[in-house]
Amino acid sequence: GNIFSCKAKAVVNATGVFTDNILSMDDPAAHKSVSVSQGIHLVLDKKFLPSASALMIPSTTDGRVLFAVPWHDKIVVGTTDTPVTNPSLEPRPLEKEVEFVLENVSKYFLQVPSRADVLSVFAGLRPLAAPQKGKLKTKEISRSHKIIISASNLFTILGGKWTTYRKMGEDMIDRVAKHLHWPQAGSSTKQLHIHGYDANINYDDPFYFYGSDMVYVKELMSNNAEWISEKLHIHEAHVIWAVKNEMARTVEDVLSRRTRALLLDARESIRIAPAVAEIMAHLMNKDNTWTDRQINNYTELAKGYILNHST
Numbered sequence: 001g002n003i004f005s006c007k008a009k010a011v012v013n014a015t016g017v018f019t020d021n022i023l024s025m026d027d028p029a030a031h032k033s034v035s036v037s038q039g040i041h042l043v044l045d046k047k048f049l050p051s052a053s054a055l056m057i058p059s060t061t062d063g064r065v066l067f068a069v070p071w072h073d074k075i076v077v078g079t080t081d082t083p084v085t086n087p088s089l090e091p092r093p094l095e096k097e098v099e100f101v102l103e104n105v106s107k108y109f110l111q112v113p114s115r116a117d118v119l120s121v122f123a124g125l126r127p128l129a130a131p132q133k134g135k136l137k138t139k140e141i142s143r144s145h146k147i148i149i150s151a152s153n154l155f156t157i158l159g160g161k162w163t164t165y166r167k168m169g170e171d172m173i174d175r176v177a178k179h180l181h182w183p184q185a186g187s188s189t190k191q192l193h194i195h196g197y198d199a200n201i202n203y204d205d206p207f208y209f210y211g212s213d214m215v216y217v218k219e220l221m222s223n224n225a226e227w228i229s230e231k232l233h234i235h236e237a238h239v240i241w242a243v244k245n246e247m248a249r250t251v252e253d254v255l256s257r258r259t260r261a262l263l264l265d266a267r268e269s270i271r272i273a274p275a276v277a278e279i280m281a282h283l284m285n286k287d288n289t290w291t292d293r294q295i296n297n298y299t300e301l302a303k304g305y306i307l308n309h310s311t
Contacts, residue, residue: 009180010153010155010176010180011153011154011155012155012156012157012172012176013026013154013155013156013157014156014157014172016125016127017034017036017084017087017125017126017127018087019033019034019127019156019158020032020033020034022154022156023150023154023156026150026152026154027150027151027152030150032130033129033130033148033156033158034127034128034129034130034158034159035083035128035129035130035131036083036084036085036087036125036126036127036128037081037082037083037084037125037126037128038080038081038082038083038084038091038094038097038123038124038125038126039078039079039080039081039082039123039124039125039126040078040079040080040093040094040097040098040101040121040122040123040124041076041077041078041079041121041122041123041124042076042077042078042098042101042102042113042118042120042121042307043071043074043075043076043077043118043119043120043121043263043264043265044074044075044076044077044113044117044118044119045074045075045117045119046070046073046074046075047111048068048075048105048109048110048111048113048117049068049070049075049109051070052070053070054067054068054069054070055067055068055069055108057104057105057107057108060100060104061100061103061104062081062100064080064081066078066079066101066104066105067079068105068108068109071264072206072209072260072264073206073233073264074119074264074265077101077105078101079101080097080100080101082094082096082097084125087125088125090301090304091123091124091125092123092304093121093122093123097123098115098118098121098307102114102115102118115307115308118307119264119265119266119267119268120262120263120264120265120266120305120306121266121305121306121307122262122263122305126143126161127158127159127160128143128159129144129145129146129158129159143159143160143161143164144159144160145157145158145159145160145164145167145168145171146158146159147171147172147175149175149179153179153180155172155175155176155179157171157172166189166190169189170187170189170190173187174187195211195213196210196211196212196213197211197212198211198212198214206233207233213241213245216241217237217238217241220237220240220241221235221237221238223237224236224237224240228272228275228276229261229268229271229272231265231268232259232261232264232265232268232269232272234259234261234272236279238254238258238259239254239276239279239280240279240283242254242258242259243279243280243283243284244283246258248280249284250280250294250297250298251273251276251277251280251294251295251297251298252297252298252301254276254280255269255272255273255276255298255302256301262301262302262305263305266302266303266305266306267306269298269302270298270299270302270303273294273295273298273299273302274291274295277291277294277295277298278291280294281294
């Protein structure tokens with residue numbers, strides 16, 4: 001993309017695991033503020049936990065808890081807590097993390113999952129607020145968020161977790177307004193319904209995640225008869241909807257961010273990538289070069305989500 005300059009009354013650094021990179025640009029002498037921790041998840045067929053209820057494993061070999069949760073007609077199992085020194089844009093699970101999860105869940109499942117049973121494996125990074133004193137293990141570091149203000153008036157928020165993102169945003173805006181003496185107003189986001197809100201969601205419907213848009217997606221399905229993957233409940237209409245209504249512009253957008261194909265079954269997502277690319281190319285007036293590049297790029301990405309069967 002293009003690089004350009006802009007002026008602002010306030011700049012907020014909310015860059016997660018890359019927070020310290022930005023802080024060092026502002027002040028090369030800045031102290032480390034973030035401890036990065038990696039967590040992985042394995043996705044398995046629901047036969048390993050044939051229940052609508054989740055399972056918590058309270059005691060594992062490293063003292064953490066593990067969860068096995070029904071998710072989009074599959075079971076997602078995790079997680080780990082591994083310190084990371086150099087965070088990556090595309091983190092990869094470590095072999096020892098995979099072995100840890102499989103070893104511990106095998107004690108509680110009726111069927112013992114093997115590496116060959118893993119449909120997809122993925123990793124995420126936690127930007128934990130680094131403790132000022134002592135050397136705590138990442139699992140012992142508080143998940144609370146923290147706001148710091150640099151001498152240059154760069155506002156930085158770090159720590160926190162996905163379930164507290166709204167409160168983090170509210171606290172940051174309040175701190176900026178107070179520090180810069182702006183008029184303050186109460187936050188409305190606590191009661192704000194996000195797009196797709198539906199108070200009467202039927203979670204047994206495989207398309208429940210569309211929320212109030214589900215009726216429109218199903219109408220689109222009735223006018224477009226092709227299933228792309230019955231295994232993953234992905235229909236031609238879902239690709240059309242993603243392009244026309246959800247700003248999807250790449251195959252990765254559709255298979256990773258609009259559906260969950262990449263996370264649910266990486267091999268199946270590779271198989272259907274050409275069909276998705278063809279539909280998108282037609283809708284977006286793209287040529288064969290674009291289509292081939294999209295398929296190749298996505299395939300290379302998805303290979304990283306496939307667990308090698310060998311030990």
